[in-house]
Amino acid sequence: MTTQSLPLAGIRVVDYSHFLAGPFVSRCLAALGAEVIKVERPTEGDAGRTHAYLINGQSGYYLQQNMGKEGLCVNIKDPRGLELVKKLVDSADVFVENYRPGALKKLGLGYQELSKTNPGLVYCSVSAYGHTGPDAPRPGFGLIAEAKSGIMAMVGSPGEAPPLLRIALGDMYTGANAVGAICAALLGRVKSGRGQHIDLALYDCLVSMHEYAIQCYTLSGGKDIPKQAGHDLPNSTLYGVFTAKDGYVVIAAQVDDAWKRLARLIGGEALAADTRFHSQSGRNAHRTEILGIVRAWVQELAVSDCLSLLDGIDVPCAKVQNIDEVLADPQIQARGMIVEQEHPVLGKIRLGNLPFHFSECDTTVRTPAPLLGQHNRQVAAKLGYSPEEIEAMVKAGVLYSEAAVTEAVAG
Template sequence: MLKQPPLLKGIRVIDYSHFLAGPYVSRCLAALGADVIKVERPITGDAGRSHPYFIKGESGYFLQQNMGKKGLCVNVKDPRGLELMKKLASEADVFVENYRPGALNRLGLGYEDLAKENPKLVYCSVSAYGQTGPDSDRAGFGLIAEAKSGAMDLIGQPDDIPPLMRMPVADMYAGAHGVAAVCAALFSRHNTGVGQHIDIALYDCMVSMHDFAVQFHTLSDGTDVIQRSGHNLPQSTVYGVFPATDGALVIAAQVNDVWGKLAQLIGGEQLANDTRFQTAANRNAHSQEAVALVKEWTKMRSVKSCQEALDQAGVANAPVQTIAQALSDPQIQSRNMLIKQDHPVLGPILMPNVPFNFSHVESQPLDIAPDLGQHNNEIASNLGYSDSEINEMIRDGVLYEAPTNCDTP
């Protein structure tokens, strides 16, 4: 089979972002073959460096989201640092940032400033509310978007406040949209020669994720209201989480023919022919009764016993796995969804991979996330700075390189 170079080979990306949504965009672009430069401020760097889980002074959070990048630490409030950044941007293809709208304009690193010198630049802004609208200048995180979008109101028990989503849904979903938008803008640039300013909002992304709740409201003129339903979807019966003697499993039997198989399994011909459950509308009308019948069957059996019977009957199911079980799952391992890296302090470490697979491109091993300012000299030298100019900027704190754990006795 013909092998091709990485899809984004030759594309230079400036990652001027912090924490999660922006770094995830550039982490994915690095996995696709782009040359990504992670820009951080002196002394503290990306706030993600201070986010757990910590081991031997290293943040696993930072290591995951910044693998495959080179590290530049520069003080852009110094005119020399700002000049260096503008030189870097003048030669870049993509600029990723996730600061509050207007923040980089005040530094002279906004889209309009950089596009004057580099009209081909694809500039991706990720923010809580977007570049426009009455809330655009408000601070926000993924949690804010998840709450305001109505998504959080859909989960949990009806008699309690909704729980936290223990995964960063808004940040990661916005990041994935950012990757798609950047690739589309690069394709457009190939045809037009002109870049784009991409405006991604976490809030927008969460609202766009609604597959049912929005039309449930709009098409009923607001008369139908979705209530939190805990472990099951009463508008899609049977589709939910069920208890077993040693854990829990999920069952998806919302389609008529699959429900028939499940009914035959747990109740024989009598239940399979019960007119209360033979159509989706009837099952939804009697959702609590249908769910109760399935629950009575599962709670008397182990997860494995339920799975074996359901698999034989042709009913989609899966165990509710712990993180440890998911990581040891042969399916995940066979799909290379865990990356092994050799860290100079931690030794071999495992990190989640990004879910890209291509027929003609082999995935490339990614370097570990850079130490703060690790590649200052290399990047500045490539921009044409002399050794004396680089040393002067290092002396004056314009370029900063933190001592690494390897340097500590």
């Protein structure tokens, strides 16, 4: 039941970002109740608009990360356009950008300049390496951060090139950190009356994810460097991926009691009573032997039968699912992790939801991502521009919108 306003209701966010990390941040803020105005350039807009999956000129990639926002497409190379954006920022609580450090400063949209007229502004920058350090000027993407962070070096099979993760771990994790940092800065502003600049780097965020590798290396005096281990974790036997007759399953029996239950299921009392395997250190020492036993057992079973047996003894397990199976999963459906929206061009669409679940409010975003320039007139009117001034900027190309906007209005 919805009994409270969304947590960020009344907060205005200017999203001056593109592609993924920045748009994901402001998408989350929109879901939490903020008014998010996405600023794009004529005539291409956010680079994410050309990224797959494309249908009828619309990008699913863009739709996924920009739902719940208003769209403003403005030419800031025209003084009128730059003035409009600065007026917008002066009215805002948060500014989100993910350009290379220094790029927006050249345009007059850096933190130092914008905070002079809006000292309460929380300005969040997301970049590959951050705004300080020797690598700050270098370009980079999530892939670069994944490689440099040490994460990629631990993934895959020994002797083979590390695989691509196929999810944008660096961008999404940095975005999640940015959401937390922005909310904290807004809370801090209540006490101080001032905003601040938040400087987040993809590289930093991925290095901060190491719950294991850094402490292993430092506490071992540099002797322990986690390497590729293939399909299991050498220091958490038994914890890995196994091949069944018709697919793959993961089994997490690295805890002593779970291992004993699994051993009893697979090998009876004799295996369960083998004291060599009763501690994690013992199992790690005999990892090859244990893997052989479990692999032989799993490969004789269908995935469904394997899971049924493991569930029966309360050993954590799961099928390695493809995305079609994920969307059909009753658990995902029960949790509302797929949201349905009505798009002015595509009609009914289904996209992934955010994992926010509040007891007193619903954070599901029902409004789709904006068409390019869809809300130009509305945003300008909010800032005090007259209908005549707005029309003049439209005719001069200072405000631009794609053809679908006119068609949607006419329709």
